[in-house]
Amino acid sequence: MSAAPASPSRCTGEPLSWLILERHALGELPASEASRVQAHLAACAACAACAAEARRPWSLPARVTLPAVGPARRPWWRRYAAGWATTAALACAAAGFLLVSRSPGRSGSRAVAPGDTLPGVKGGDVALDLVCERQGQIIHDAETFAPDDRWKVLVTCPASHVVFWDVEVRDGAARAVRYPLAPVGPISCGNHVALPGAFSLSGNAPAQVCVSVAADPVPRAPSQEPGVRDARRICVVVRPER
Amino acid sequence: MDPLGRYAPALCRKAYRLLGNAADAEDVVQSVFAEQVQRGRANADLPYLFRAVTSRCLNLLRDRGNRQRLLQRQEPALRGATRTRCDDEVIGMDLMLKVVDRVDAACAEALIYRYFDDMTQDEIAEVQEVTRKTVAARLARVHEVVVALVGTGEAGGGGP
Numbered sequence: 001m002s003a004a005p006a007s008p009s010r011c012t013g014e015p016l017s018w019l020i021l022e023r024h025a026l027g028e029l030p031a032s033e034a035s036r037v038q039a040h041l042a043a044c045a046a047c048a049a050c051a052a053e054a055r056r057p058w059s060l061p062a063r064v065t066l067p068a069v070g071p072a073r074r075p076w077w078r079r080y081a082a083g084w085a086t087t088a089a090l091a092c093a094a095a096g097f098l099l100v101s102r103s104p105g106r107s108g109s110r111a112v113a114p115g116d117t118l119p120g121v122k123g124g125d126v127a128l129d130l131v132c133e134r135q136g137q138i139i140h141d142a143e144t145f146a147p148d149d150r151w152k153v154l155v156t157c158p159a160s161h162v163v164f165w166d167v168e169v170r171d172g173a174a175r176a177v178r179y180p181l182a183p184v185g186p187i188s189c190g191n192h193v194a195l196p197g198a199f200s201l202s203g204n205a206p207a208q209v210c211v212s213v214a215a216d217p218v219p220r221a222p223s224q225e226p227g228v229r230d231a232r233r234i235c236v237v238v239r240p241e242r
Numbered sequence: 243m244d245p246l247g248r249y250a251p252a253l254c255r256k257a258y259r260l261l262g263n264a265a266d267a268e269d270v271v272q273s274v275f276a277e278q279v280q281r282g283r284a285n286a287d288l289p290y291l292f293r294a295v296t297s298r299c300l301n302l303l304r305d306r307g308n309r310q311r312l313l314q315r316q317e318p319a320l321r322g323a324t325r326t327r328c329d330d331e332v333i334g335m336d337l338m339l340k341v342v343d344r345v346d347a348a349c350a351e352a353l354i355y356r357y358f359d360d361m362t363q364d365e366i367a368e369v370q371e372v373t374r375k376t377v378a379a380r381l382a383r384v385h386e387v388v389v390a391l392v393g394t395g396e397a398g399g400g401g402p
Contacts, residue, residue, distance in 0.1 A: 015325035017361040018259070019292055019369075022252035028288065046325050058251035162300050162347040184372050185348030186297060215301065216277060216294040 012044040018054070021047070025054040126163075128211050128234045129154040129192060145201040146241045152198045153181075153211055157189035165195060166218040168233075171207035179220060203240065210235040246275050249288050253295050259358050260299045262316025262335050270298045293369055296354050303342060313339075326360045333357040337391065344387045345380075348372075352380040 016024075016037060023029050024037045041048045132142035133150040145151070153167055167181045180199030187193050201207045212218045212233045250271060257267035274294045278286050286294075302308050316335050324332045333341070333353070342350045348370070355361040355369060363381065367374045 011325045014362060015360040017355075017365055018252075018256060018359045019289060019361060019365065022255070023288055026248065026252070026288070050325070053255070054252065056251075058254045162297060162304065162350070164297065184376065185346075185370060186351065188347045215297055216274070217290060217297075219283075219290075 011046045016047045021051050021054040127156040144241045145238050150198045153195045154192040156191050161189040162186045163213050164217045166212045168210045172203035206237050206239045208237050341387050349380045349383045353384045
């Protein structure tokens with residue numbers, strides 16, 4: 001089993017988490033929380049040692065090659081801030097292209113192209129399968145919905161990856177956005193992994209079902225138009241039964 | 243300072259605790275930042291970025307191709323004090339990898355927050371956006387697996 005801990009000291013109570021310690025070092029904690037942390041640090045050598053660690057700057061090792069950005073050598077993370085405007089413009093252009101190329105106008109179309117990748121995951125193909133249960137029958141690739149149908153989303157993504165997800169539905173004439181499922185946590189990838197929960201579709205207008213799958217948590221942004229928030233949003237449009 | 247640059251040291255330390263070496267930790271943080279910039283979220287807060295880094299690290303750790311390299315490159319002596327233990331067991335990289343193989347993604351994430359980031363159940367609930375009860379159930383599952391691994395002598399080394 002494991003060797004002895006690096007430090008013999010143990011916390012006197014409930015350890016302060018690294019997130020708390022880092023936020024404390026950055027001065028981000030509210031005053032009352034900061035006072036609580038200070039009091040604990042004064043009494044606990046183990047947490048005080050960690051707090052000291054959190055205040056230490058992270059120095060890049062010499063083996064990391066940094067491309068020159070202007071005359072001064074800057075940390076790599078600053079390069080992203082410096083290149084922000086350019087990257088944002090490129091991202092917007094890419095999102096625009098995806099909006100056009102993945103137009104929801106084709107009912108029931110799978111807006112997933114081979115080679116679609118998960119953000120930050122090399123070679124991460126992802127595919128969406130919308131499954132409908134209608135009067136006891138399971139229908140794959142259904143193109144129409146009825147009020148009593150139950151819908152589930154199956155995601156295929158590279159095994160060994162863990163991804164975050166969310167499902168967004170725009171239905172009814174007003175195209176109101178709702179989030180019918182509760183993404184309680186990330187999923188382990190595989191073939192046709194069912195997202196937890198099921199939902200129904202209603203209204204007399206076509207409904208758009210969008211699934212966001214990403215390597216990072218997917219924030220909800222209902223005010224934005226489909227496809228703008230995240231290029232990894234995959235949408236399918238289904239029509240009401242006539 | 244821009245938010246991402248402001249949080250870089252904290253995130254590198256976080257990834258380092260989990261991956262055991264600085265080079266991989268920096269690569270993970272770099273990829274998270276690149277992703278944030280690409281998505282237009284340069285103002286992400288630290289709890290969100292903590293979760294993003296956790297997810298990236300877990301992806302790296304789940305890839306068996308990376309494991310041997312990570313185990314060889316880890317510098318456990320530099321991990322620092324281990325303040326939170328599971329039944330008095332230090333969850334080192336080797337044990338963590340075995341547990342991660344046996345639990346679902348949400349439990350693996352909770353494991354990292356609890357035993358590597360020293361978060362309380364309330365903090366984990368906030369970060370994972372679930373109830374404390376759900377967190378308790380996830381950690382109970384982790385505990386169950388750790389106990390089984392230790393009981394069968396499979397736990398191995400790797401702890402600091």
